[in-house]
Amino acid sequence: MMKIIGWMLIRMVASRYIAILLGISFFVLSLDLLANAKDVQALRPGDSWILIDYMLHRAPSVVSNYMGISMLLAMLLSLTELSYRNEMVAIWAAGLSPVRLLSMLLPLAFLAGGLQFVLSDTAIPATTPQLRDWGIGDYGADKLKVGEKDPIWMRAGPDILRAGSANADSTRLEDVIIFRRDGNGLLREQIYAAQAELSGGRWTLSGVLVYYRDNLQPSRLETLVYSGAMKPAQAGARSGAPEDMSLAELSYFIDNQGFGIRPVWVYETWAHKRVSLFFSGLLMMALCIPLATRFRRGGGLGVLFAVGVGLGFLFFIVDGISLTMGELGFVTPWLAAWFPLAAFGSLAAVLTLRAETV
Numbered sequence: 001m002m003k004i005i006g007w008m009l010i011r012m013v014a015s016r017y018i019a020i021l022l023g024i025s026f027f028v029l030s031l032d033l034l035a036n037a038k039d040v041q042a043l044r045p046g047d048s049w050i051l052i053d054y055m056l057h058r059a060p061s062v063v064s065n066y067m068g069i070s071m072l073l074a075m076l077l078s079l080t081e082l083s084y085r086n087e088m089v090a091i092w093a094a095g096l097s098p099v100r101l102l103s104m105l106l107p108l109a110f111l112a113g114g115l116q117f118v119l120s121d122t123a124i125p126a127t128t129p130q131l132r133d134w135g136i137g138d139y140g141a142d143k144l145k146v147g148e149k150d151p152i153w154m155r156a157g158p159d160i161l162r163a164g165s166a167n168a169d170s171t172r173l174e175d176v177i178i179f180r181r182d183g184n185g186l187l188r189e190q191i192y193a194a195q196a197e198l199s200g201g202r203w204t205l206s207g208v209l210v211y212y213r214d215n216l217q218p219s220r221l222e223t224l225v226y227s228g229a230m231k232p233a234q235a236g237a238r239s240g241a242p243e244d245m246s247l248a249e250l251s252y253f254i255d256n257q258g259f260g261i262r263p264v265w266v267y268e269t270w271a272h273k274r275v276s277l278f279f280s281g282l283l284m285m286a287l288c289i290p291l292a293t294r295f296r297r298g299g300g301l302g303v304l305f306a307v308g309v310g311l312g313f314l315f316f317i318v319d320g321i322s323l324t325m326g327e328l329g330f331v332t333p334w335l336a337a338w339f340p341l342a343a344f345g346s347l348a349a350v351l352t353l354r355a356e357t358v
Contacts, residue, residue: 113279
């Protein structure tokens with residue numbers, strides 16, 4: 001009997017979750033396309049398939065953004081419907097507690113969390129470079145074409161290198177600046193070079209001008225050999241935008257101190273955030289289920305829905321503020337990413353324990 005109830009609940013919540021998620025995503029994508037239709041069509045004049053292509057590239061980001069709120073609404077709709085039909089009374093009478101009910105929905109929570117992680121860690125990093133290349137809508141202000149003529153950042157120990165352009169495999173650079181730092185991270189030399197070429201594990205700089213700390217006389221050299229093992233920022237992530245990176249790219253930037261593009265704690269915050277996304281659906285379930293115990297016979301359904309939506313939106317607000325605090329370095333990265341989940345998870349636990357005593 002418990003298995004039957006469990007599959008019924010999973011099917012009920014899953015069907016509403018998928019319908020809400022697809023409905024919201026299609027609505028947002030349609031508005032986005034209508035707002036930018038002229039710019040999208042200008043990419044390939046006369047080719048109507050560019051509209052579909054643009055929506056497909058935007059879809060992973062939009063779907064991922066609305067997965068949490070979709071799970072919240074799906075849970076509230078399912079619980080209010082069950083309560084309205086007095087089926088919640090039968091469920092509680094069968095001996096099911098809020099904890100047992102949540103455990104029955106764990107497969108759906110983990111499936112939704114896994115899907116959100118895959119979208120954020122695989123699909124979004126794969127589609128974002130093309131969106132930046134198109135420069136439509138939100139990507140128009142910071143358009144970055146990632147190719148051989150784009151700026152590239154590298155790092156070797158404390159030293160940071162910036163090149164105005166590079167070839168495909170980043171072995172030949174132009175308009176090079178090397179920021180040589182001491183052990184405390186303070187600038188001690190700044191090297192300008194017209195060109196740099198990698199050969200035998202060493203960089204040969206040509207057309208070199210070296211500036212020193214303490215206002216010493218600059219040096220001009222025809223060539224200079226730099227032996228630092230420079231690691232390039234990966235081509236797909238040269239913009240340094242952590243929200244568009246995979247977890248592997250975030251780890252690569254963390255290991256190399258962000259290549260001087262952004263502070264390392266920004267990438268650490270987003271790495272923790274990427275993992276924490278897996279549990280957002282489970283949290284929405286944990287917040288909603290205890291509320292249903294106070295409306296066993298269909299009364300006050302409007303209050304149930306309002307309180308559930310209020311708690312969900314409060315979580316998203318706190319989550320956004322916490323993420324911003326982590327990016328600014330005001331709190332440690334792990335705390336910025338996990339505090340909202342821990343705080344609201346604790347609230348869900350308290351509500352569940354109180355519901356167990358009702």
